[in-house]
Amino acid sequence: MDVVTEAAELDQMRSEGDPGVCHLEVGQPSGTAPESVLEAAREALGSPIVYTDSLGRTDLCRKISRSYGLRHGLDLNPERIAVTTGASAGCVLAFLAVFDPGDRLGVVEPGYPCYANVARSLGIETVRVSVDEEHGYQPTRETLDAAGPLDGLIVASPSNPTGTVLSATELETIHEWCQGNDCFLLVDEIYHGTSDITEPTAADLADTIVIQSFSKYFCMTGWRIGWLVLPEQFRRPIQMLAQNLYLCPPSISQSAALGAFDATEELDQRAAVYRTNRNILTTALVNAGVHRIAPASGAFYIWADLGHVGNSNDTAKALLNDVRVACTPGGDFDSRTGDRHIRFSIAGSTGEITEAASRLSSWLP
Numbered sequence: 001m002d003v004v005t006e007a008a009e010l011d012q013m014r015s016e017g018d019p020g021v022c023h024l025e026v027g028q029p030s031g032t033a034p035e036s037v038l039e040a041a042r043e044a045l046g047s048p049i050v051y052t053d054s055l056g057r058t059d060l061c062r063k064i065s066r067s068y069g070l071r072h073g074l075d076l077n078p079e080r081i082a083v084t085t086g087a088s089a090g091c092v093l094a095f096l097a098v099f100d101p102g103d104r105l106g107v108v109e110p111g112y113p114c115y116a117n118v119a120r121s122l123g124i125e126t127v128r129v130s131v132d133e134e135h136g137y138q139p140t141r142e143t144l145d146a147a148g149p150l151d152g153l154i155v156a157s158p159s160n161p162t163g164t165v166l167s168a169t170e171l172e173t174i175h176e177w178c179q180g181n182d183c184f185l186l187v188d189e190i191y192h193g194t195s196d197i198t199e200p201t202a203a204d205l206a207d208t209i210v211i212q213s214f215s216k217y218f219c220m221t222g223w224r225i226g227w228l229v230l231p232e233q234f235r236r237p238i239q240m241l242a243q244n245l246y247l248c249p250p251s252i253s254q255s256a257a258l259g260a261f262d263a264t265e266e267l268d269q270r271a272a273v274y275r276t277n278r279n280i281l282t283t284a285l286v287n288a289g290v291h292r293i294a295p296a297s298g299a300f301y302i303w304a305d306l307g308h309v310g311n312s313n314d315t316a317k318a319l320l321n322d323v324r325v326a327c328t329p330g331g332d333f334d335s336r337t338g339d340r341h342i343r344f345s346i347a348g349s350t351g352e353i354t355e356a357a358s359r360l361s362s363w364l365p
């Protein structure tokens, strides 16, 4: 967030001849929500915008459950869907419903830092599950055994910051480990739809909560809308928590999200751009001698080891000041090797990523 602020300041102070900042720091698609979403929102403005059920509108829950039928061939009961104020609120609700203070939650490193921050703020103890390049930056039976007894585990596939995706077998192995070790599994699938393959879902796994969102694939970050797929016994506790915490997810965004599933063709084309962008930047980095890059096949990030250049905080600052490329230093994602790593977001336009690639190539030693 400090990089975001600094990059925005540089943009504001931009003088004539200044090439401007290439924004590779934030994980958000650059375009607007699809037209079908905007149209649904415009239509909703003609009626009162009022509270809905705290678990969201029934018609939206039905549309979401139907999407699992279309994409994964699953027949999900719509009552298992809870619409939330983004995956962020989904995470808080799930942690509150599943864990007690003092419980041990396994969080993958490198991984999305908010899981551990949120868990700790709720009195949940976090246990680092260190993952490595050799195993595609995802946990294995061995890494989970090494983490020790866990009451819960949260994994993301595709992962932020590494972009790696769990195969169906790997997901099943993690689930089996959790079932055999009395450990509740949560799977963050917020980047589903961004890979070249259909990412396997955990929505049909027993005793598992799936965290999802309209933010990424659907390009709706600021609408603050997402969902959970819940085991049936969690419906009532989550409903009561949502009711007390924020009454309901934003009503206008729920109406807008009703249009989201009509835009899959357009959204799949946008996802294809992430893959083009990933190739452009990866090629530039490799040609500039950066060889340790996570084998991403989803999300819109490149997790690269730039340890030979220096500490990642200093590298990110220098990249911004010297060549106006904003990126994220790795420390927040990984306490072990984050000071060597930089996360580049490739969610922007291909023009912006091509320009960033050229600036990086000229800057790297």
Ligand SMILES: Cc1ncc(COP(=O)(O)O)c(C=O)c1O
Pocket (backbone or CB within 6 Å): 027, 085, 086, 087, 088, 089, 112, 156, 159, 160, 188, 190, 212, 213, 214, 215, 221, 225, 226
């Ligand atoms: C892995 C992961 N989970 C959850 C979130 C939160 O997303 P939302 O906008 O739905 O709250 C993010 C946001 O970047 C993320 O990267």
